[in-house]
Amino acid sequence: MKQILPLILITCAAPAIAQETRQMHAHEHGVGELNIAFDGPQIAIELHAPGADIVGFEYAAETADDRAAIDAAVATLARPLDLFVLPAAAECAVTQASAGLESEAHDDHDEAGHDDHDDHEHDAEHADEHAEEHHEDEAGHTEFHAEYLLTCANPGAITGIEFAYFDTFQNARELEVQMLTPAGAKGFEVERDAPTLDLRGMF
């Protein structure tokens, strides 16, 4: 029996070893992702934006100011119609809104490999932290995630979207938009210089 015990332990541990996967998302400061899906009167919106775009830093909040900045950002992100302005005629209302800050380091995965991050301009700053095998939150990039569900009384009146987002968040340069309409999927790049999206003919 005593000889079997280590064997059992190894067998139990095996899945844990096998499950070690390393992956990191692409993370480019200034560029956020916005997904919009239209389904009848409902619109689902997902926003993923780097912490640098929203609050200007990506370390874990240290001071009261940092925490206040994050809280304010989350509160702003919870009001989607102020960020992505739809025509008033569409009569859209927010059904659900959730926003939060997510750190890559919060993932369950082993984060030792940071290879696919070399292209990052800020890497030098973080180099010392990267050296650690298991770094804490402050080494990872942070992303703000927000999900919204809107209901519009008159979705046909949606002729475009005004991105007040860029006025609110000065560090944001670009949003990569994937849009799903009854006419099919479309991709757009909305930039600070031209913060509007023309949706005429999409419905």
Add this chain to the structure above:
Amino acid sequence: MILRLAFGSLLARALTVGMTVLAIALSVALFLGVEKVRTGAKSSFADTISGTDLIVGARSGSVQLLLYSVFRIGNATNNVTWESYRDIAAQPQVDWIVPISLGDSHRQFRVMGTTPAFFERYKYRQDRALEVATGAVMADLFDTVIGADVAATLGYAVGDPIVVAHGLASFTQHDDQPFRVSGILAKTGTPVDRTVIVSMEAIEAIHVDWQSGAKIPGRTTPVDAIRQMDLTPQAITAALVGVKSPLQVFALQRAINDYPEEPLLAILPGVALQELWQIVGIAETALTGVSAMVVVTALIGMMATIFSSLNERRREMAIFRAMGARPGTILGLLVLEAVLMAAIGALIGLCLLYIGLAIAQPVVDRAFGLWLPIDAPSLREFWVLLGVVCAGAIVSLVPALRAYRLSLADGMMVKS
């Protein structure tokens, strides 16, 4: 009054004017025709696949995944394991999922393994389903359905045997397990036309006696024995996924892209098609440029005719002046004539376009799978026509100004 004069003057020179008008008409028809083909090609391209919410494959680039899964160009970097496929199929958002398996070929055409659901789920040109022109969808393990181009190029009919080659450019044939053509699909204008479709199990079946890419010599499993085997695939190349509600597409896409067990990629076909078009679409700009140059050439031709007509009409102009016409009237007359020529040319060009479209539409659809819609002139076409007329007026100003300056003196001093 001046309009009647202009008309009369044009009629008097019917032949030269006719040629000029014809040149303008042809150039306008060409320009509008190129525009039609360009937009038709663009929408045909965007309509290559519709009704599919996500395409799932090994993690690579979205354009690459689209190229090999839909256009059968290039190869997958990796396969997707059957376990991952089962996992994705079990996701609550998934309405339907169709696996595809690529890698073998028949002559110059790719062989694709899939499930019968492919025929009802694959849609093109806004919800048009695949149609079997002759025969039926495969019922037997060794049945195959071939695309219209495959049948036309290789001269196959329903019931013909087909031997599938291992790999894409290989001399090794799966000749121990020949297939039978059970159906031929109607022309779609999509890459399906150039595809030999077999069942998922058949892909496994033809590889039963193969190990590490080579045939095991002297070993042939009888076909009957293969039929008894468990032919669940080990891996697939990609999968087409339909999602229950559009609102869930992005959540599923994210779940697949974050799938920890295997690096997978889920793309929205429409977005990837658009990315691909941005690469291919440079040619369309060139095409538009060339046809615009043809219109410019025709207008310059008109300017040349007006110039040369000035010589013939020196005396006419002088008489107009002598009868009290102001130089401005002469200028107006010449510009009006040019505008009339350009307008008639543009209208005839538009007619030519529609006649051409009516004749070419079915032919082009059959030959290239390119659908050119015949509909009322768009606002854009209207602007093009108006642009041609305005350009005609501007171009005619050059000879008209010359006539304006010279009409009296020139005409009165004719010596010959």
